[in-house]
Amino acid sequence: MASLPPIDVPQGVTGAGAFDAPAAGEPDPARFDYLLRLGDDSLILGQRLGEWCGHAPALEVDLSLTNLALDLVGQATHLLDAAGACEGAGRDGDALAFHRDVLDFRNCLLVEQPNGDFGRTIARQLLFSTWQHLLFQRLAESSDKFLREIAAKAVKEVAYHRELASEWTVRLGDGTEESAQRMREGLDWCWRFVPELFEVDELLDGLIARGIAADPRSFEDEYRSALAAVLADARLDVPPDQRPILGARRGHHSEHLGHLLAQMQFLPRTYPDAKW
């Protein structure tokens, strides 16, 4: 029997299936929603941190917090632009950020919580950045090329956010009586929003099965022990688990997000043709 001609495999081919991914342009509502979840997390926390601009306890802290904000808004730009392209309805990142109503936002509850005092801001940052860092580490292995690339880039930024938040947690927790008290209160405020970060709903389940999304349950133990280690350094107790609050990934937000959006969206909505 004649042998078949050898198959030329182009260099760099991994075997991870181009056939598994939907063809470009084909609508993929689940992927669109996931990109919104990731992009809105970064956007809303970036906006919150930006509120510290000119108000932080020290000029140096002002710069630190707004630097984090800029990193996060940069991630949001990429993620929401990609979401717009995935949706295929002609919306870009700006349209999704500034012309979308509160019920259509898909960020988690933790990032939309008000800044409170510096202690609560640091508590929120510690809980979120630790989670986002572990998530992006895994997304760097996603079957989705875009997510792989943005996660590989953003993971370095987020590693810095996580370290900064951890160091401040230790300084405040192991600082004065007042700073420790404020840090404890900040953690207590934010703690009930942690379970939502590890919630896997039907949509996320489908994306995990396709290798696109990372499964947060795979790093929940690592997350909890990392936090426990930082809190031990900070001489703080791990707060007791509270009744979890869920639903923001499906649009059920706290009352705070609407106020944030009113401020963030005012200008582009009032002057839709404004350029700067």
Next chain:
Amino acid sequence: MSADWPLWEVFVRAKAGLAHRHVGSVHAPDAQLALRHARDTYTRRGEGVSLWVVPSAEIGASDPDEAGPLFEPAADKIYRHPTFYDIPDEVKHI
């Protein structure tokens, strides 16, 4: 809050092979956070590959009132300047 914190002098190395240069100062409660603050204040636009922070209080400084005896004697010793031979173009950072 920053008034409670000591001052740190910040030095940045722009690229491998160059010396660290003084760029300014930051307030911070300790060296580790001083490095964070220096990173966020002075290397936002890719200015450096390495940072040093030094407590400002630890720097020994010359007295401006002694500037005369310290520095003026060097002013008229032009033979100490390497101006009597040509430096090749390939030699950088002199």
